[in-house]
Amino acid sequence: MKSNRTCRRARISRRSVAKFLTAAPLLALSRTARAAPTPSAVEGPFYLTSTMCYRDIDNDLVKIAGRVEKAGGEVIHLRGRVLDRDGQPVQGARVEIWQCDVNGRYLHSGDSGYRRERRDSGFQGFGFDITGPQGDYAFRTIKPVPYPGRTPHIHVKVLHHGSELTTQFYLAEHPLNRRDILFRRMSKREQDAVTMRFERGSEGPVSTVDIRL
Numbered sequence: 581m582k583s584n585r586t587c588r589r590a591r592i593s594r595r596s597v598a599k600f601l602t603a604a605p606l607l608a609l610s611r612t613a614r615a616a617p618t619p620s621a622v623e624g625p626f627y628l629t630s631t632m633c634y635r636d637i638d639n640d641l642v643k644i645a646g647r648v649e650k651a652g653g654e655v656i657h658l659r660g661r662v663l664d665r666d667g668q669p670v671q672g673a674r675v676e677i678w679q680c681d682v683n684g685r686y687l688h689s690g691d692s693g694y695r696r697e698r699r700d701s702g703f704q705g706f707g708f709d710i711t712g713p714q715g716d717y718a719f720r721t722i723k724p725v726p727y728p729g730r731t732p733h734i735h736v737k738v739l740h741h742g743s744e745l746t747t748q749f750y751l752a753e754h755p756l757n758r759r760d761i762l763f764r765r766m767s768k769r770e771q772d773a774v775t776m777r778f779e780r781g782s783e784g785p786v787s788t789v790d791i792r793l
């Protein structure tokens with residue numbers, strides 16, 4: 581596991597995220613305080629194992645340290661805050677994400693792939709960030725793609741003081757959402773809480789999703 585010190589050297593700056601988030605109106609913050617927890621979801625079979633782990637597990641999944649190639653797929657920025665039940669920011673939480681690459685393959689020995697697609701050697705597959713003073717986290721990754729049986733999603737796990745929340749983030753209005761067994765079982769409110777909507781940022785598409793413990 582990397583230390584917080586290492587994480588501060590990660591290429592994706594949380595400072596810019598904090599600036600973005602503090603611009604939110606106070607009214608939104610008061611609504612946050614009344615919000616329900618983020619719905620949990622199964623971890624799935626492809627959580628990172630030590631045998632498949634790259635040395636580089638920072639919050640930039642598009643570039644693996646020491647490699648020339650970059651990940652295939654559409655690059656996106658995923659940002660947000662981790663908040664407690666009172667809507668207060670949670671500093672020092674470890675936020676992990678993992679997802680399949682542009683070929684639909686996970687960085688996991690148990691994923692044998694389909695249609696003999698090769699694993700994208702430029703995609704990190706797993707990464708983490710440590711939340712800052714405003715509870716802010718940030719990742720650079722790729723827009724998730726579907727694989728047989730699932731609508732596109734990003735797996736997310738938050739660990740803080742011995743407790744953890746595992747969930748999955750989805751693409752807004754993706755046509756496969758309505759057929760996805762995990763997405764469909766959620767209420768509309770729960771679906772909204774884990775849906776990524778994008779706006780155009782200076783570095784590409786940006787989605788902001790807060791996580792409520």
Ligand SMILES: [Fe+2]
Pocket residue numbers: 624730733735
């Ligand atoms: Fe998955």
